[in-house]
Amino acid sequence: MNIQQRLAALRDLMQREHLGAFIFPSTDAHQSEYVADHWKGREWISGFNGSAGTAVVTLNSAALWTDSRYFLAAEEQLKGTEFQLMKLKIEGTPTIHEWIGEQLRESERPEVGIDGMVCSAAEVEELIKELRHHGGITLRTNLDPLKIIWKDRPAIPQNKIEEHPLDFSGESCASKIQRIRRALRQQHADGMLMSALDDIAWTLNLRGTDVHCTPVFVSYLLISTTTVTLYTDEAKLTPLIRGYLTKNDIKIDDYKNVKKGLQDYFEQTILLDPNETSYTLMKAAKRDVVRGCSPVPAMKIMKNETEIKGYRNAMLRDGVAMVKFLKWLEDVIQSCPAVLPTEMEIDKKLTELRASQPLNRGLSFDTIAGYGEHGAIVHYEATPETDIPLQPKGLLLLDSGGQYEDGTTDITRTIALGPLTDEEQHIYTLVLKGHIALARAIFPNGSSGTQLDVLARQFMWREGLNYLHGTGHGVGSYLSVHEGPHQFRMEWKPQPLLAGMTITNEPGIYLTGKFGVRIENTMLIVPADETNFFPLPDGERPRYLQLEPLTLCPIDKRPIVLSMLTDEERQWLNDYHKVVYERLSPLLTDKERMWLKEATTAI
Template identity: 60%
Template sequence: MKTAISERLQLLREQLKREHLAAFIFPSTDPHQSEIVPYHWASREWITGFDGSAGTAVVTMNSAALWTDSRYFLAAAEQLSGTEFQLMKMGLPETPSITEWLAHELHELDGPEIGIDGMVESSVEAETLIAEMREHGGITVRTNFDPLQQIWNDRPEIPLNPIMLHPLKYAGEDTISKLRRIRQALREKHADGILVCALDDIAWTLNLRGSDIPCNPLFVSYLLISSTTATLFVDSRKLSPEVEAYLQTAHIDVAPYEKVKEGLAHYFEYNILIDPSEVNYTLSKAIKCQAVVRETSPIPALKAIKNSTEIAGFRQAMKRDGIAMVKFLRWLRPAVEAGGQTEITVSDRLEQFRAEQALYKGVSFPTISAYEAHGAIVHYEPTTATDIPLKPCGFILIDSGAQYLDGTTDITRTIPLGPITDEQRHIYTLVLKAHIQLELCKFPDGTSGTRIDAVARQPLWREGLNFMHGTGHGVGSYLCVHEGPHQVRQEYKPAPLHAGMTITDEPGIYLAGKFGVRIENTLIVEDYQTTAMGHFLQMDSLTLCPIDLSAADLSLLTPEERSWLNSYHQYVYDELAPELNTDERAWLREATKAVK
């Protein structure tokens, strides 16, 4: 692989020389700013060999570097080893920004020009880059060039997987109603229409699902909504007669995917809303109407509040997922003690248990099955090269989830496979306390996730511990496992929390070279009470799975934390026990027994 990367860099530099470009930037995105992209757009991965979901690669004629965040520091260092790429650790004070690094690398050149593909760079990112490069010695940016069209010989085609209807019994609201609410939200922003690029927003609006994106039931397309019309830009080969008839009934026109620029050129309204963080730079420049409203798309906020049908679906999906988790956890330790198990084999076994459940459609993200030191790599995914055998001692961290027709799941459990160290027990207990504190939180309606993030971190901060990823994210309804706009994290995220939103609770601590601990449930935001001081919210667990207490120092838990554990475990038992056989029920009774 290292040789292949070197050869690809050589081919790229030959292209840059022919185009008179001094550098090229490869983000991790596609034309829809997807978190996970179809491999046709996996340009950054192809040029670097680094397969994490986040990162930006920059290549000059004489140097190369990759920027990524703390989730991938260890994984990126390993995958980039032996290549020309220098790892740039984002968030550290000594790490230069991409523009600072480029200015330094190109400072001896006279009027250099760098390149980006404007079809995969968001409007806001491209505009920021252009402005900053101008400030750094007048470096210009070309946006209409994709060098990999010439040098990626076996580049996969854009997927042509069929699009499927998402029935009303799972969606809970028809497309005509959703379009009506979207148009009302647009009027409130003084916009006549919107170009929708985010694939999960399109799937939600149209009550359609696909399989173009790994782990996410999405399909490659654009949606142009005006005050009276809506056009889906999609390859027609993906549409069955049933889906075509459905779109006609919903008054949705269909045009070829590659004709979206022409659609924008013929857009007839006075103005259009584009979300600069979602619409790519090239399409933002193709708009010809009188005015552009640069605003946040209203669709994510609408999508984030689940209706009663979706919430009921989540609860049913979580019950089936909980059954699979109980079967797996009951199997795990005896299997490890018997020998022959590895990170990959137990991950595969968990997927098998889930696949036995009704309405299962696949995993919602690649399973993180991380034993001991691998658990400290936040987004570690075992491969044949990194897979290691499991021993009946220490921790395995398993972060996993599934897609069901009626909901999406996301759960993390850190499981002791045998004896653990005092340090492991102490860290596990602190993470458990952090998890429970967020579950217990009560807060005013409209509070942002940033304001409650500290609630979860307090037990860790008191001992000088912290984690650098977010504490929680929204979860889609048979959509993306990471869904916004709301989050719970240290960095300021103003999106308010309201009843009906899903949010994960996943604090963790990671000690490099030793182990990692993370405990995660998916929660639903609910009404709590209304007082003279306003309306307050709380969160309730959707996830149904015991939390292993054999690894915890129960003396460190407060009475309130113990009470929450007992209540949660009783709830888990009551919901799952009727669906289990006698032996499984006995195991679950022991796993959920009350803490005194």
């Protein structure tokens, strides 16, 4: 079926069900950012495959909302379909409920559908309120049209679950559950339903392969004061994992029984996070519901010593792979400038180099390899239709990462392939200055990422330039490459920054139709060096923090306009490159070491 045929089948069903519109979010039953193929309903109905977006279909129109990361990609993918692109945060773009209200203003069917199992309680409740405000439209949540019209829909994955050893996790499953129960008591809850897949994987020290690039497994976890029950498909459990669960007093029930488990829950109160729990499951709870934030994300983002050691080791191996790749790319450009690899070919080469590293378990996200104007597409992913060869000039934006059993990596480098324009050099240097400003920040313990975000944007703001994505996100420990709730972002994010958190530093500038620049390191928040602090009496100074780069890979010096850098910025870059060389050089061949020596010489 093509997109038009899918829309026709949906509308036939909507007619029978007396619905004026249907909403397809990007999430699964666990409110995941990246989802298994079974839940890619928004992609199936619209053709847009970005990780964020919402499609809405009425009986005679269709629209898709997404953010600035995907504007260019969405425009391309929606061509030839009925879908109108709605650009989030752009002036004049209606909200979903405003658009639906206008579309159904004269409708005899002021009822809208959404699958309550794949949309959080908080989102559905807000949508109910807004739709009621816009013309008294009602929302129906008990229909999943994809069960009927998606004839070849992929099944829910049944891949085997694996243990994540204590040598990598640093804390036992029993200890984590004990901490969770203590946190629940502080919220006056006897137990909780855990829906987020990365939270479940972290809690149980288990991993899976159900979601592309994210080592999680489809499940729910129900915790009470005395019991823990894992709801998952029996086919996923090897004898080894069954024994592990039994040893840790974790009961097993079928994935489809989670709703019944909520209804049979025997304690007086249960915590359900409305941002993580689906609307359908929230309504199924029969006990007193404590609506509050799950305590798990705040625990998960605080890395213990074992996890931090794992990050450092994973970054070493990832840095080796990156250096091997960058040397290979430079050699290819110098030896065969007339026949250079394509974007997809360099993606394949880097993936192979990562795969050859010990403990590698694949990519942490699909590689973004954008040459020239493709670099201006923030989340560009080359396809056979868009793939282009590199040229011995201009800039290549390369955003990539690996999953290792002891850590997750995320790195972006913008690489000069030959002669550059003054504009390319100027923009590159602005981005580098922003990256260095944030990397050099010293800030009070508990500061918000929003308070620091301006450091990365200040130089480009002075020239009327900006980017609409966040400046940084948390990174999981062999888990999701995007981990929150802490972020560097213009929008208010109250989560305090604390020592032991990982977070990326990735400002960028994107000039549509020309090129893009982004420079990204994964950072660790650590206690600040107090050498230069003003002297104060003991006890009067609050704790201060700073950022330590975990990523080990040279930053391309060739595009830098040196006159735009201050002495402090040059010193930071030289110091960083000194560390990169010292840590990576023992792991390289003689030729690779010589290349790295040149790439990290002081400026």
